[in-house]
Amino acid sequence: MVxxxxxxTQALFHSLRSAYAATPTNLKIIDLYVVFSVFTALxxxxxxxxxxxxxxxxxxxxVLSCIGTAVLAVCLRIQVNKENKEFKDLPPERAFAxxxxxxxxxxxxxxxxxx
Amino acid sequence: MAxxxxxxxxxxxYAFGNVLSFFILLLxxxxxxxxxxxxxxxxxxxxxxxxxxxxxxxxxxxxxNGIYDFWNWFDDRTWYPLGRVIGGTVYPGLTLTAGxxxxxxxxxxxxxxxxxxxVFTAPIFSAFASWATYLLTKEVKGAGAGLTxxxxxxxVPSYISRSVAGSxxxxxxxxxxxxxxxxxxxxxxxTGSLFYATLNAIAYFYMVCSWxxxxxxxxxxxxxxxxxxxxxxxxxxxxxxxxxxxxxxxLLASLVPVVGFNAVLTSEHFGSFxxxxxxxxxxLVYYIKGILSPKMFxxxxxxxxxxxxxxxxxxxxxxxxxxxxxxxxxxxGRSLSLLDPTYASKYIPIIASVSEHQPPTWPSYFMDINVxxxxxxxxxxACFSPLSDASSFVILYIVTSVYFSGVMVRLMLVLAPAACxxxxxxxxxxxDVFTRSIKFQLPGVKGNSQVDAGDTSSxxxxxxxxxxxxxxxxxxxxxxxxxxNRKKEKEHVEKPSVKAQIKKRxxxxxxxxxxIAILLLILLGAFYVVHSVWxxxxxxxxxxxxxxxxSHDGLHVFDDFREAYSWLSHNTEVDDKVASWWDxxxxxxxxxxxTVIVDNxxxxxxxxxxxxxxxxxxxxxxxEIFDSLDVKYVLVVFGGLVGYPSDDINKFLWMVRIGGGxxxxxxxxxxxxxxxxxxxxxxxxxxxNCLMYKxxxxxxxxxxxxxxxxxxxxxxxxxxxxxxxxxxxxxTHHWMVRIYKLKPQKNRIRGKAKKSRSKASSTTSTKRSETxxxxxxx
Numbered sequence: 022m023v024x025x026x027x028x029x030t031q032a033l034f035h036s037l038r039s040a041y042a043a044t045p046t047n048l049k050i051i052d053l054y055v056v057f058s059v060f061t062a063l064x065x066x067x068x069x070x071x072x073x074x075x076x077x078x079x080x081x082x083x084v085l086s087c088i089g090t091a092v093l094a095v096c097l098r099i100q101v102n103k104e105n106k107e108f109k110d111l112p113p114e115r116a117f118a119x120x121x122x123x124x125x126x127x128x129x130x131x132x133x134x135x136x
Numbered sequence: 137m138a139x140x141x142x143x144x145x146x147x148x149x150y151a152f153g154n155v156l157s158f159f160i161l162l163l164x165x166x167x168x169x170x171x172x173x174x175x176x177x178x179x180x181x182x183x184x185x186x187x188x189x190x191x192x193x194x195x196x197x198x199x200x201n202g203i204y205d206f207w208n209w210f211d212d213r214t215w216y217p218l219g220r221v222i223g224g225t226v227y228p229g230l231t232l233t234a235g236x237x238x239x240x241x242x243x244x245x246x247x248x249x250x251x252x253x254x255v256f257t258a259p260i261f262s263a264f265a266s267w268a269t270y271l272l273t274k275e276v277k278g279a280g281a282g283l284t285x286x287x288x289x290x291x292v293p294s295y296i297s298r299s300v301a302g303s304x305x306x307x308x309x310x311x312x313x314x315x316x317x318x319x320x321x322x323x324x325x326x327t328g329s330l331f332y333a334t335l336n337a338i339a340y341f342y343m344v345c346s347w348x349x350x351x352x353x354x355x356x357x358x359x360x361x362x363x364x365x366x367x368x369x370x371x372x373x374x375x376x377x378x379x380x381x382x383x384x385x386x387l388l389a390s391l392v393p394v395v396g397f398n399a400v401l402t403s404e405h406f407g408s409f410x411x412x413x414x415x416x417x418x419x420l421v422y423y424i425k426g427i428l429s430p431k432m433f434x435x436x437x438x439x440x441x442x443x444x445x446x447x448x449x450x451x452x453x454x455x456x457x458x459x460x461x462x463x464x465x466x467x468x469g470r471s472l473s474l475l476d477p478t479y480a481s482k483y484i485p486i487i488a489s490v491s492e493h494q495p496p497t498w499p500s501y502f503m504d505i506n507v508x509x510x511x512x513x514x515x516x517x518a519c520f521s522p523l524s525d526a527s528s529f530v531i532l533y534i535v536t537s538v539y540f541s542g543v544m545v546r547l548m549l550v551l552a553p554a555a556c557x558x559x560x561x562x563x564x565x566x567x568d569v570f571t572r573s574i575k576f577q578l579p580g581v582k583g584n585s586q587v588d589a590g591d592t593s594s595x596x597x598x599x600x601x602x603x604x605x606x607x608x609x610x611x612x613x614x615x616x617x618x619x620x621n622r623k624k625e626k627e628h629v630e631k632p633s634v635k636a637q638i639k640k641r642x643x644x645x646x647x648x649x650x651x652i653a654i655l656l657l658i659l660l661g662a663f664y665v666v667h668s669v670w671x672x673x674x675x676x677x678x679x680x681x682x683x684x685x686x687s688h689d690g691l692h693v694f695d696d697f698r699e700a701y702s703w704l705s706h707n708t709e710v711d712d713k714v715a716s717w718w719d720x721x722x723x724x725x726x727x728x729x730x731t732v733i734v735d736n737x738x739x740x741x742x743x744x745x746x747x748x749x750x751x752x753x754x755x756x757x758x759x760e761i762f763d764s765l766d767v768k769y770v771l772v773v774f775g776g777l778v779g780y781p782s783d784d785i786n787k788f789l790w791m792v793r794i795g796g797g798x799x800x801x802x803x804x805x806x807x808x809x810x811x812x813x814x815x816x817x818x819x820x821x822x823x824x825n826c827l828m829y830k831x832x833x834x835x836x837x838x839x840x841x842x843x844x845x846x847x848x849x850x851x852x853x854x855x856x857x858x859x860x861x862x863x864x865x866x867x868t869h870h871w872m873v874r875i876y877k878l879k880p881q882k883n884r885i886r887g888k889a890k891k892s893r894s895k896a897s898s899t900t901s902t903k904r905s906e907t908x909x910x911x912x913x914x
Contacts, residue, residue, distance in 0.1 A: 033439065093330070099375065119334070123384075130391065
């Protein structure tokens with residue numbers, strides 16, 4: 022039983038990896054960016070748990086900046102993904118411009134909120 | 137060749153339709169603006185009611201001192217001796233909007249006063265709101281329904297009641313912000329564009345700035361997202377519409393000082409975070425499902441579910457612990473009273489005491505949304521065919537807002553746009569059906585329709601236009617939806633074979649029936665228009681600081697409030713403190729510019745309870761309370777002479793309840809005779825000796841000799857009495873406002889001789905004032 026489960030898991034990871042290897046490089050870069058920002062957010066949460074959340078707005082803006090960046094990058098990834106049929110008629114340049122605009126707003130707000 | 141011609145024709149018709157709908161929208165804006173001007177025409181350009189006076193005062197401060205002083209404004213003229221931090225406790229959206237309008241107008245060298253700008257802010261924004269309704273409904277069900285919904289919203293009585301010229305309150309701009317936020321959400325959902333998501337977050341920010349009702353948005357949108365996920369309608373557009381909104385919206389909301397960290401710390405917002413997590417999980421699942429083969433996906437699901445359950449349990453446990461650790465379980469009183477309608481009346485008398493926080497009665501539904509109430513179910517049905525993400529959103533919107541409007545009268549305002557959208561959809565859809573059946577049965581068209589469906593539609597449009605011409609403009613606009621839809625329909629009709637056409641003709645209603653139905657619908661619309669205009673003109677445009685009444689000898693104008701406030705501002709010292717029940721706090725600070733003890737921003741229950749206790753105590757105890765608060769003047773509103781029902785005697789039980797809630801020596805049963813509130817000879821001695829009774833009815837017997845109270849329709853219980861610690865300094869023309877001054881403390885050394893003399897002198901002074909000012913009523 023255990024053996025079959027681990028076998029399944031192995032097969033699963035194998036197929037996951039092979040499926041992921043097929044993704045285009047630009048999407049992989051975005052994925053890396055997402056993982057990086059989520060990781061940064063996690064570090065901040067851990068730091069908050071250790072040190073305390075005293076300047077709460079600083080903590081909040083730090084974490085939300087990371088999460089926000091990640092979310093926006095995911096949105097960009099969805100939009101530029103060629104396999105996604107919903108965004109056939111959306112040129113990647115437009116998607117990127119939207120992404121930049123949204124990031125601009127996000128970080129203006131964060132700079133305001135940082136205090 | 138022929139194809140290009142028809143496409144040319146379609147393009148031309150589209151262009152024509154766009155121009156026409158632009159002009160119709162312009163007219164709708166004018167309609168929305170002008171229907172709200174009845175109050176200015178009938179009365180004058182004046183700020184209405186209570187809260188608008190505070191907003192007006194804040195706007196004055198903003199325009200005079202600038203935005204930075206506004207944020208740091210500590211107001212020492214209210215809540216004496218505590219004061220109030222205005223910049224941090226007020227929703228700044230309305231004030232900033234009016235301030236910006238004022239600034240723009242003045243930089244264009246249009247010298248309007250702040251008051252004028254404030255008076256006309258609400259009508260301007262109601263025009264914006266109807267345009268936003270058009271956009272929202274257009275996203276849901278096409279331009280025709282949009283135009284109909286916009287017309288309906290422009291004159292829905294419920295919204296008119298909050299946005300007549302002069303009603304300068306948060307709701308005036310907030311409803312526009314609400315609808316516009318919903319529109320942008322739907323737009324993002326339909327297009328999946330990050331640009332609209334950004335705009336959506338900014339619109340949400342404006343809503344947070346304007347009104348506490350923003351929690352409705354931040355709960356409704358997650359509910360819709362959850363609904364979409366549960367019903368299997370998840371799409372990546374949904375992710376783009378929701379996830380950036382939560383992050384950006386939360387950050388933007390915490391920028392508003394009055395919300396601040398509440399945006400992440402209170403339960404009203406937790407739902408959105410929970411759904412935020414859920415949508416990420418769902419998005420991940422869909423992504424993995426996309427790249428894996430079905431068999432491998434099954435394996436992955438079994439693996440993840442077993443791990444995921446554990447994680448979910450842990451997260452839920454943490455959340456529950458967080459919520460339970462906050463004192464009110466994280467919910468503010470007002471939100472709790474939404475979920476449990478009996479909550480407020482049980483625990484928070486100060487919320488329950490406000491009449492607009494009471495549950496509405498059935499007639500008020502008919503009064504406020506009128507025929508829309510009957511059209512809404514039809515609109516819901518129309519939304520189900522076919523059900524899209526957008527139409528499921530409006531269905532959810534109407535369902536939740538119906539519930540909330542049932543809890544509080546004032547939330548009828550949130551229902552009104554939803555009802556308008558639904559009715560717009562219903563009207564448009566039914567006109568579509570009826571005109572289509574007429575079109576198919578018109579004898580001239582009948583022959584053609586078998587040859588070419590394209591021709592039919594153009595003929596139908598001509599016929600339509602003739603119908604439209606005979607009707608008024610507004611009816612024409614209700615016809616338009618069908619015309620617009622026809623264009624789409626035409627493309628559908630052309631494709632399927634004759635078989636489908638025959639099927640379609642079987643669906644057609646009888647000719648006579650559809651004509652009669654159209655006439656009835658037009659009649660219904662006309663009834664709605666008549667009712668709305670009546671409501672705007674008669675019911676909702678009274679400013680409530682100037683009252684009028686018609687009687688057999690003509691029109692009476694009661695301008696007592698302003699009389700009293702101007703008396704205060706001319707005859708008292710700048711730093712004198714005026715005590716009154718909290719309803720009149722904002723007006724006193726704004727119009728008389730005097731310091732008040734409590735006002736309509738009921739942030740400190742104890743302070744209000746102190747004033748309530750003073751009002752319900754006997755004279756001596758009340759004098760001591762007021763003296764300890766540095767009060768110089770006491771202001772009471774009394775409607776017994778002219779029959780003004782919302783006076784202090786009618787509000788008195790709330791003073792007793794609120795006072796008794798903090799100071800237990802005030803007991804409500806002491807003021808009630810057998811559970812009945814009365815002020816006649818059967819009243820309890822506590823009632824007859826309390827300060828409010830005495831200040832209201834002092835010298836009242838001198839008006840008609842019998843002391844007949846026209847509001848309570850009875851003779852008062854105790855007619856002849858003297859005041860020992862207060863002296864009457866001013867009573868307005870119709871006795872609606874009475875102002876008393878606290879007598880200074882007696883000099884103890886001189887003993888009784890002095891006391892009797894002072895008494896004598898006070899009686900002479902009252903006599904003199906009698907000779908000067910005869911009873912105005914005779």
